[in-house]
Every structure is written in C-alpha cells, then in structure tokens.
Amino acid sequence: MARKQVDDWQCSVGRSATILGDRWTLLILREALLGTTRFADFQTNLGIAPDVLTDRLSTLVEYGVMTRNTYQEPGQRVRPAYHLTPAGRELHVIVGAYQQWGDKHLPRPEGPTMTRRAKRTDRPVHVAFVDDLGYEIPADDVASIPTGN
Structure with missing residues (x-):
C-alpha cells in the first residue's frame, strides 16, 4: 500500500478526503460504528473485494482511525480484528451527516435504513452546526471564512 499524500493539501478538507473520501471507506466506517470488527464480516456485509478492503483498512489503521488487533476462535488460525479509535469514533458525525443528507435528498421508498438516538434519553438526534454556547x-446561517494560512 502506498502512503497517501496528505501533505499535498493545505486545506483540512483535502487532507481528510485523502484518507476518508472514498465510498468504501465511508461504508467501512458505517459498519465499524455498527459494531463490525472482523475482516470477513466487513467483506460479507459490504460485498467488497478483499484487496480493496485490505487497502482501506490498512489506511485507516495507518492514520489512527482504527486499530488492528488479533483474535482466535478455538481450533482456528489467528485473524485480525479492527476497532475504531477515539478519532475514528468522532467520524460518527460525518457518517451521520452523509446518511441525513441521503435520507433527505435521495430517499428510499421504504424509508431510512437507520435512525440515530441519544443513548441516555432515547430521543432522535440529527447532525447540525452548534455554536460555542x-x-x-441553521446551515444557511454559517459562514466559511478562510484563515489565510
């Protein structure tokens, strides 16, 4: 696997997209957020080619989004297991934003495939901009201001 050229980008969006901006990567993250940890389960759940999955998981491990550990079923060989790091768990907001946008602008006739709720209150949640208070x-009331760096 060739190291990604993160440093080619000055912008944080470009740097992040270098690691996270692939469809398969977002789907791997979705599966990890749902609790998937085993290579074979990622492959089965996503229908992804093993070489593509290996590449995407290796990138996520290399950049600290996931860790690679091992597990062994009785009588079986040692296999890798992948777990989200704290940085990886922060991506729940991004995956949630993708889903929220898709549910609104590309809805399925059957309705959403997933909802998100607060664990403590069981109330529905959504992704939004929140100020420091x-x-x-509203997204229309948020300005993106270059810092000049």
Missing part, C-alpha cells in the same frame, strides 16, 4: 445554527 450550544445553540443550533
């Missing part, structure tokens, strides 16, 4: 700000 904790208030939700």
Whole structure:
C-alpha cells in the first residue's frame, strides 16, 4: 500500500478526503460504528473485494482511525480484528451527516435504513452546526471564512 499524500493539501478538507473520501471507506466506517470488527464480516456485509478492503483498512489503521488487533476462535488460525479509535469514533458525525443528507435528498421508498438516538434519553438526534454556547445554527446561517494560512 502506498502512503497517501496528505501533505499535498493545505486545506483540512483535502487532507481528510485523502484518507476518508472514498465510498468504501465511508461504508467501512458505517459498519465499524455498527459494531463490525472482523475482516470477513466487513467483506460479507459490504460485498467488497478483499484487496480493496485490505487497502482501506490498512489506511485507516495507518492514520489512527482504527486499530488492528488479533483474535482466535478455538481450533482456528489467528485473524485480525479492527476497532475504531477515539478519532475514528468522532467520524460518527460525518457518517451521520452523509446518511441525513441521503435520507433527505435521495430517499428510499421504504424509508431510512437507520435512525440515530441519544443513548441516555432515547430521543432522535440529527447532525447540525452548534455554536460555542450550544445553540443550533441553521446551515444557511454559517459562514466559511478562510484563515489565510
């Protein structure tokens, strides 16, 4: 696997997209957030080619999004297991934003395939911009301002 050229980008969006901007990577993250940890389960659940899965998981491990550990079933060989790091768990917001956008703009006739709820209250949640006082700000009221760096 060739190391990704993250440093080619000055912009954080470009740097992040170099690692995370692939369809398979987002789907791997979705599966990991749902609790999938085993290579074979990722492959089965996603229908992804093993070489592509190996490449994407290796990249996620290399950049600290996931860790690679091992497990062994009785009588079986040692196999890798992949777990999200704290940085990987932070990507729940991104995966949630993708789903939220897709549910709104590319809806399935059968409805959404997943909902998100607060663990403590069981209330539905959504992805939004929130200011430093904790208030939700409509996306149309958010300015993107270059810092000049």
